[in-house]
Amino acid sequence: MTDNDSTLQSPAPQANDQPAAALVKSKQRRFGVLVLLGMALWMAGFGWFGLQLGYMRVPYMGEEQLIVIAPGTGLRGIAKQLTEAGVVRSESSFMASSLVFGQHRRFKAGEYQIKTGQTGRQIADAIANGRVYQRLFTVVEGFTSRQVVQRLEEAEGLTGEVAIAPAEGTLLPESYAFRRGEKRPALVARMQKDMAQVVQAIWASRREGLPMRNAKDLVILASIVEAETPQPEERARVAAVYLNRLARNMPLQADPTVAYAVGDGLPMDRPLTRADLAIEHPFNTYHINGLPPTPIGNPGRASLWAVAQAQLGNELFFVADGKGGHVFANTYEDHLANVAAWRKSKGANESRKANDVGIPPRINPLNP
16 A cells, blocks of 8 residues: 555545534524614614603693593503503503602602602602692681681592581691591591690790680680781780789670671671670670680690790780771770770771770660
8 A cells, every 4th residue: 555545535425414414504594684773673672762761851731730540550551541641651651750860669658749840750759759749728816626627528539527626726826737537536636636736835934924724725725816816916915814804703795706606617708797796605704703614716836825925014905997907095085085996996886897895885886
């Protein structure tokens, strides 16, 4: 055997190897196509998500509105509700954004205020963090408990009933924030708690030597002052007149106490008359000495403070000045002169429109 013969020769390709190579190339092409298709889909999906997230940055330009999300409402239900209300562009954009940022797990039921200019992201964030709309209920200074209960019954967003009107003078005039669905009795309990705290603090810091036995007397007198004058600067002076009368064992002769009795805890729709002042009633301070048995309304902080810090003097009378305020006097003679001046300014036959103190019923300028 020659050296040439001993050299190994590569075997000639077999005929069936050619289809195998073609198959490999075909698979490689298909894989490449799939990769390209996958990349295209990924880019399309990424673009779709980007578009949806972009929609969530678009501000809502409609009018402010309130939306109530019921307990148990899922992501799709919330998205549908917001879309139908016109506050987000589409359900898909809200759902996509909420899923991407993980807000969907934290959505909370409640009433939400949608404001002009809010973006979808901000709305979703508010719902996820439970920033529900805070409604307000205001107890007006001087309102009686029956008036407060009436307003509570009319207030939208509250539930439950107040079976019995709270004791007079136990509700603090204030604005109270509440969430939709809060119970009316719970709101009343907050008012009573706040009033008790305020009264306790003001009573503890009262001026020494005032003719009041306890904090209840403070609230009763403050409720009369609240009803007597609309002028803040007069409260302390009116309070001093009544305290001076109490110290001298004189009848208060406070018209608001009679009006409370005649109106049965609700405002009168007419002026007081001679007959009203003559009624036998525990709240008629023209016929009883001292304070009425309970407050005649719910006084605010300012009236409570005015009574607690009143400076006693010699003034025992006041009468309306025809301008929304009062004229004060130390003596009955001076008081009668003030009454005459008031009559002259208002006209002898004009019905009475303002309160006066210290005029015996027989000479009050009242309608017969």
